[in-house]
Amino acid sequence: MAETSVLSGKRILLVIAGGIAAYKSLELIRRLKERGVRVRAVLTRAGTQFVTPLSVQALTEDTVYQDLWSLTDESEMGHIQLSRDADLLVVAPATANLLARMAAGMADDLAATVLLATDKPVLVAPAMNVRMWEHPATRDNLALLEKRGVRRVGPNKGEMACGEYGFGRMAEPMEIVQAIAAHFEELDAPRPLAGKRALVTSGPTVEPIDPVRYIANRSSGKQGHAIAEALRRLGADVTLVTGPTRLPDPAGCTVRPIETAREMLAACESALPADIAVCAAAVADWRVAGESDRKLKKDGGGPPSLTLAENPDILATLSQPGPRRPALVVGFAAETGNVVDYATAKRIRKGCDWIVANDVSPGTTTFGGADNTVHLIRADGAEDWPTMGKDAVAARLAEAIARHFNPPSTPALQETIP
Template identity: 75%
Template sequence: MQQTPPPAPPLAGRRILLVVSGGIAAYKTPDLVRRLRERGAAVRVVLTGGGERFVTPLALQAVSEDTVYRDLWSLTDESAMGHIQLSRQADLVLVAPATANILARMAHGLADDLASTVLLATDKPVLVAPAMNVRMYEHPATRANLDLLAARGVGIIGPDDGAMACGEYGPGRMVEPLAIADHLIAWFAQRDAPRPLAGRHALVTSGPTHEAIDPVRYIANRSSGKQGHAVAAALAALGARVTLVSGPVRLTDPAGVTVVPVETAAEMLAACRAALPADIFVAAAAVADWRVDGAAEQKLKKDGGGPPALRLAENPDILATLSAPGPERPALVIGFAAETNDVQTYARAKRQRKGCDWIVANDVSPATGTFGGDRNSVHVIRADGQEDIWTDLPKTEVAARLATAIVDHFGNGKI
């Protein structure tokens, strides 16, 4: 009787480049290498000077059964541009532990040692497992660096809460090797899974518009663009080709997304029309309702005669225009309704008035901190009467749930 061969290990054939930076958690990396190799991965290590203070190259070489790379200026390794080869030969680059220092260097594109040069030169996915003192982790500079890296598509594993070598307690502990190995298994499984929106074009608007009063002043609103950018990133992650038409924001462009920067509502409408045809349109931008009719060509001055009279004209209605029946109308049109009171009532009326399929209503009254913040609470109202309520979630999670709902919509046979 022929025996069935055992199943392949979950990371069989995967090539992982492990960058070990200089934190106390580096002492766990020999165990991490061992766990990854037990699961079938081939692991090659880049060790920083700081990392070498906590773990020896010999230990990492013994468990990886491969050369440990340390020196950007190595005559032998760099004779064939070794840092470029290292950065391209792996399926995934993992930085563990990822100290505050190496995260800052990654965020700002520094490249003056082997590890930072490899990270800047790689064209492969990068995951980081942060490890540092809780105060360092919670410092605004570190948080900003992590946000910037996440916006560029870098995956973040952890950190965990717990006691630290310095005696403090809180978030900042590197995730344990077994959990990192499990995360990588799940990451590869998700990457290799079918991309349910592949072949579909999604058009997303984001941010405010700026309507000129004169060359130095404008009418706008408080939108940060965080929710619209998160929606674009979530749709791209599910395989859609995404065009993001964005008003002026202070955000990094989402990875894998085509960004069209605009300033005014008229420019936004023109860019949306130019991007058609699209299967999906998500109008997340907070477009100014009015513009100044005949903006001044020179700066308006105070001359003692009182403020100038501003004559306003109505801006084009982007959502209603793209919702209108016609051959280029996207199959699914989703609007956003930012309200400060009677949120659901106004949103239902707006959906009918604009002709869109769904409306995502959120409360942007000052007490909520929605405008400019990182969290949101929304009602998703659909033409068939179905409503979903998602309360106090990160904007990235709201985006992920909306993207999943879009997948379900098309999966139910909707064209």
């Protein structure tokens, strides 16, 4: 397995908090041990309600640390040393309670103290009820932690032990293993966009007709979210402005959720200045000029007459010359025919530097699908890319952006002596 070599010999301190997902942590330990990882565990008091210290100890083959005030544990390995004697701290499951205590800088038990005292990177795998996950307090806590450099994997969407459905399920053990491996791979990988600020838009916009109905489109946000993640991997400080999607927020990015095109424009302008802007969102061209504050009723007189107004042009606005214009502005063109010709004209009309053109004709499954076929259009011509997964498209685009800011050096011309 690719991740085995990068993980072999690594030291992980696993913090197991109190949630039903704690049972997955036992599988996580086993998978990490298979790859040559040394795992130590901190088990919270609430965590012992779901897994036993003995089971954790049997799998880690090491002491399970539980009590901040244990003289034995402190004499064998104090909490300061425990917090720093690892290459990475992983919190799985990371409950809403523990995330809140981490954000507040509390040190009221061993787990919180270790996380506060560490000078090593931290990866969290959130797990909680969907309402807790969506609560503004949790979102604010997580945003603060990510701003401080804490990384995240998940949560996933699905049915929960409480019977509700939505985001909040802890990532599966192998997903966490892959996230851990990706962390160590990135440590050795070049970061050509370090120090650059990137703005990415993603998803659809939703334009209300009344409190129930709206105008939208089929964009899933998969491509925009993948681009945000790819730019972050290359070292950029990424702000993602996204319309409603069913996707988890990309780890390490500042995420600003919006609904309407006007909200997206305001969020983009507030994210400036930026070095890079990638407008991958499918912004609705029109909105209802006078949306109703009450649900429109069928009254037998036929359908209501809707007057449409044009939405702001976000790509053109960001492309306008001026001191706040990003150095590189990349737009997207979703076309159903004459893709390259229409996109080339759009690049000139909007004033952006590059256009990524894709075919969204019926049958292409571009909207909502996993693959994309794109053409990168610049002032010097069009570059046709083969069909590939949206993650691969994002990685290739991010690499092209990195080369734009870090062009290969040209060897100095040597004088020819006759």
